[in-house]
Amino acid sequence: MPNSSSISEFLLLPLADTRQLQLLHFWLLLGIYLAALLGNGLISTAVACDRRLHTPMYFFLLNLALLDLGCISTTLPKAMVDALWDTRAISYTGCAAQIFFYFYFVSAEFSVLTIMSYDRYVAICKPLHYGTLMDSRACATMAAAAWGTGVLNSLLHTASTFSLPLCQGNVVNQFFCEIPQILKLSCSESNLREVVLIIFSVSLGFGCFVYIFVTYVQIFKTVLRMPSEQGRHKAFSTCLPHLAVVSLFLSTAFFAYLKPPSISSPFLDLTVALLYSVVPPTLNPIIYSMRNREIKHSLRKVLQYTVF
Numbered sequence: 216m217p218n219s220s221s222i223s224e225f226l227l228l229p230l231a232d233t234r235q236l237q238l239l240h241f242w243l244l245l246g247i248y249l250a251a252l253l254g255n256g257l258i259s260t261a262v263a264c265d266r267r268l269h270t271p272m273y274f275f276l277l278n279l280a281l282l283d284l285g286c287i288s289t290t291l292p293k294a295m296v297d298a299l300w301d302t303r304a305i306s307y308t309g310c311a312a313q314i315f316f317y318f319y320f321v322s323a324e325f326s327v328l329t330i331m332s333y334d335r336y337v338a339i340c341k342p343l344h345y346g347t348l349m350d351s352r353a354c355a356t357m358a359a360a361a362w363g364t365g366v367l368n369s370l371l372h373t374a375s376t377f378s379l380p381l382c383q384g385n386v387v388n389q390f391f392c393e394i395p396q397i398l399k400l401s402c403s404e405s406n407l408r409e410v411v412l413i414i415f416s417v418s419l420g421f422g423c424f425v426y427i428f429v430t431y432v433q434i435f436k437t438v439l440r441m442p443s444e445q446g447r448h449k450a451f452s453t454c455l456p457h458l459a460v461v462s463l464f465l466s467t468a469f470f471a472y473l474k475p476p477s478i479s480s481p482f483l484d485l486t487v488a489l490l491y492s493v494v495p496p497t498l499n500p501i502i503y504s505m506r507n508r509e510i511k512h513s514l515r516k517v518l519q520y521t522v523f
Contacts, residue, residue: 225310226303226386228481230294234301241298247497248291254500255280257514265513271349272338275331276503278358282327283496286320289313290391290492297390310392315373317391317492321468323365325420328461330357332427335454340437368416375412388481389488395472396484413472424465431458456502460495467491 230240258280262268293313297303305313337348376394382402389396394413434454467490 261513319369326361
């Protein structure tokens with residue numbers, strides 16, 4: 216049996232067995248990746264270039280867009296290269312880097328999503344205190360805390376995972392390096408340490424979700440008391456998509472990391488991984504900003520300035 220000291224590379228799960236399907240998957244992944252790059256890039260450009268969007272809500276949208284770009288760029292380019300060139304190998308260092316950066320971006324993104332729910336709560340439920348509670352210093356501090364928490368969380372999980380002896384081969388049954396799949400290669404009882412870390416992270420994520428849910432219950436109560444139908448519509452159109460994205464992201468991630476081994480299969484694992492790693496970064500620009508009048512107006516101005 217090989218051990219971790221003798222493993223120089225891992226073999227990822229091929230997306231298809233035939234060359235035609237591999238090329239089809241390449242073009243499909245390329246389209247998804249370009250859509251994510253375009254959507255999140257437009258949001259970043261609009262918020263950065265339009266001073267009217269220099270508000271807490273759009274500041275956190277900018278952070279979310281940057282994290283989405285990092286998240287999807289960690290997994291899809293390698294998957295596209297594998298599909299195009301019919302390869303499966305990823306180096307030991309490359310696998311560790313992929314896990315580190317993916318876990319980093321995902322951890323920071325969920326922190327930002329939690330902060331965004333707090334921002335909406337203050338804006339709708341405590342509008343008179345919004346300027347004080349969400350001033351520039353507070354926003355910068357919360358954003359820095361989100362990015363910093365991602366680094367710490369990712370370091371702990373990556374170091375814990377790759378400190379385990381691996382003797383169950385080097386085949387990773389996923390299209391990118393994923394912690395649960397690496398743990399399946401471990402032959403040591405000490406992987407309980409990483410399992411405990413995963414349970415802690417999932418519990419923390421669930422606590423954030425409960426906070427987000429309770430926050431939106433308060434928001435909806437306030438919105439329903441609004442006399443203006445237009446105000447209610449604007450509040451619901453801002454909050455409901457946020458709650459939907461958080462629910463999709465958390466439910467699929469929880470399932471991927473906590474499901475019993477007895478119900479695991481390559482197709483199921485692949486489907487769940489696509490749902491939590493590819494869908495949210497691609498849909499976030501549409502859900503959060505492409506339906507937003509301010510973003511659309513800002514993008515028109517930027518495009519007109521670029522053309523003329």
